[in-house]
Amino acid sequence: MNLDSLIQDYNNQGIATHNRRLDFIQNDVQIPSNLIQKLKDFQIAIPSWALGTGGTRFGRFSGGGEPGTLEEKISDVGLLHRLNKSSGAISLHIPWDIPSDANAIKKLAADHGLAFDAVNSNTFQDQANQALSYKFGSLQHTDRAVRKQAIDHNIEVIKHGVDLGSKSITVWLSDGSCFPGQLNFRRAYERTVESLKEIYAALPSDWKLFLEYKAYEPNFYSTTVGDWGQSYSMVNKLGDKAYTLVDLGHHLPNANIEQIVSLLLMEGKLGGFHFNDSKYGDDDLTAGSMKPYQLFLIFNELVDGMDAKGMNHAKDLGWMIDASHNVKDPLEDLLQSVEAIQIAYAQALLVDRKALEAAREANDVVRCQEILQGVARTDVRALVAQARLELGGVLNPVEFYRSAEIRKQLIQQRGSKTVATGL
Numbered sequence: 001m002n003l004d005s006l007i008q009d010y011n012n013q014g015i016a017t018h019n020r021r022l023d024f025i026q027n028d029v030q031i032p033s034n035l036i037q038k039l040k041d042f043q044i045a046i047p048s049w050a051l052g053t054g055g056t057r058f059g060r061f062s063g064g065g066e067p068g069t070l071e072e073k074i075s076d077v078g079l080l081h082r083l084n085k086s087s088g089a090i091s092l093h094i095p096w097d098i099p100s101d102a103n104a105i106k107k108l109a110a111d112h113g114l115a116f117d118a119v120n121s122n123t124f125q126d127q128a129n130q131a132l133s134y135k136f137g138s139l140q141h142t143d144r145a146v147r148k149q150a151i152d153h154n155i156e157v158i159k160h161g162v163d164l165g166s167k168s169i170t171v172w173l174s175d176g177s178c179f180p181g182q183l184n185f186r187r188a189y190e191r192t193v194e195s196l197k198e199i200y201a202a203l204p205s206d207w208k209l210f211l212e213y214k215a216y217e218p219n220f221y222s223t224t225v226g227d228w229g230q231s232y233s234m235v236n237k238l239g240d241k242a243y244t245l246v247d248l249g250h251h252l253p254n255a256n257i258e259q260i261v262s263l264l265l266m267e268g269k270l271g272g273f274h275f276n277d278s279k280y281g282d283d284d285l286t287a288g289s290m291k292p293y294q295l296f297l298i299f300n301e302l303v304d305g306m307d308a309k310g311m312n313h314a315k316d317l318g319w320m321i322d323a324s325h326n327v328k329d330p331l332e333d334l335l336q337s338v339e340a341i342q343i344a345y346a347q348a349l350l351v352d353r354k355a356l357e358a359a360r361e362a363n364d365v366v367r368c369q370e371i372l373q374g375v376a377r378t379d380v381r382a383l384v385a386q387a388r389l390e391l392g393g394v395l396n397p398v399e400f401y402r403s404a405e406i407r408k409q410l411i412q413q414r415g416s417k418t419v420a421t422g423l
């Protein structure tokens with residue numbers, strides 16, 4: 001039986017239960033008339049580097065059936081999108097994934113209903129054929145020749161993105177220092193801005209540049225784009241097409257990420273997200289697996305701030321996952337992440353904003369908390385499933401993926417000893 005009929009059968013079996021759950025929430029909660037449509041419009045890009053098993057510096061325990069080529073990665077993302085209808089884009093990391101024939105790759109992606117989200121440059125590793133080393137940084141480097149090599153790489157990445165129809169580049173720099181005294185902070189900052197300006201100058205007019213920040217790792221004393229303030233001040237120096245990118249795992253412990261999101265949005269400088277979750281640092285865990293309330297609070301600020309500016313939720317920011325999977329099937333993990341993001345978004349759409357504002361104006365702290373927690377404790381999974389169903393997707397993607405034994409088929413096709421590129 002082909003996939004479409006398997007999905008049809010599976011959905012038919014589950015539809016009565018689904019309808020009962022949907023009726024329940026529809027009778028119980030005031031649901032905005034456009035909520036399902038908004039969920040249907042919302043697409044979350046899958047990173048090409050998260051389709052295989054990740055690893056740590058202590059080891060890597062590969063699963064089987066991992067994609068060995070960019071074509072297979074696109075096929076995996078196509079499969080995710082076929083199941084959830086909400087993963088209609090892929091984000092490439094270059095040179096981990098270089099399209100040898102951009103037109104063919106673009107066509108293959110389009111056949112799967114996929115677009116190309118931000119392309120990512122990589123100046124945090126030395127490649128085999130590279131002339132100069134990034135050991136002491138890239139865009140901040142003391143040697144102009146190293147900076148130029150890193151700038152040229154970023155421009156090359158933009159060119160690959162143009163060929164694929166991408167509209168943005170994400171720059172994450174590991175630049176910084178490992179020991180006090182190693183770096184002149186101001187010079188490193190100035191050199192980085194100077195280099196970024198050269199990259200920015202190569203951006204096509206309809207493109208955006210996202211500058212991602214991260215508190216630490218691989219440098220353990222200072223990072224040159226270490227927090228949202230550093231990224232924000234740099235993108236302001238670049239121009240209207242430059243924005244800050246928030247990766248949820250890149251903050252110091254207990255940072256108030258929702259407040260950062262709110263202010264960046266207010267300032268018109270929030271570009272997009274790398275969704276994941278963390279307990280300790282840049283853990284790259286499944287979105288919503290550790291702090292689902294935080295994810296909801298972030299979406300609460302996003303919906304509030306984007307509506308205040310009349311922004312399009314689906315199109316005006318870059319929504320991407322950046323995750324790694326050490327012990328789970330990557331495809332199952334990605335399905336879980338997308339669902340967690342959709343749940344947080346759906347809940348944020350349910351917040352009674354007038355009531356919340358009134359409670360805030362009255363300094364009614366308890367009421368504010370009741371409003372937000374009331375929504376966060378509402379099970380909205382039937383709404384998310386309904387959006388999926390209306391788009392032709394699967395009622396419960398993870399359950400279906402298992403019952404259809406998709407990993408087993410991938411292992412049969414690709415073998416049991418496979419290692420995909422990525423971190």
Ligand code: PSV
Nearest residue numbers: 120172212247274282322423
């Ligand atoms: C760095 O930790 C990061 O979050 C950047 O987005 C990189 O591109 C990605 O991870 C690499 O896995």
Ligand code: MN
Nearest residue numbers: 212247274322
């Ligand atoms: Mn990231």
Ligand code: MN
Nearest residue numbers: 247249282322
């Ligand atoms: Mn990261």
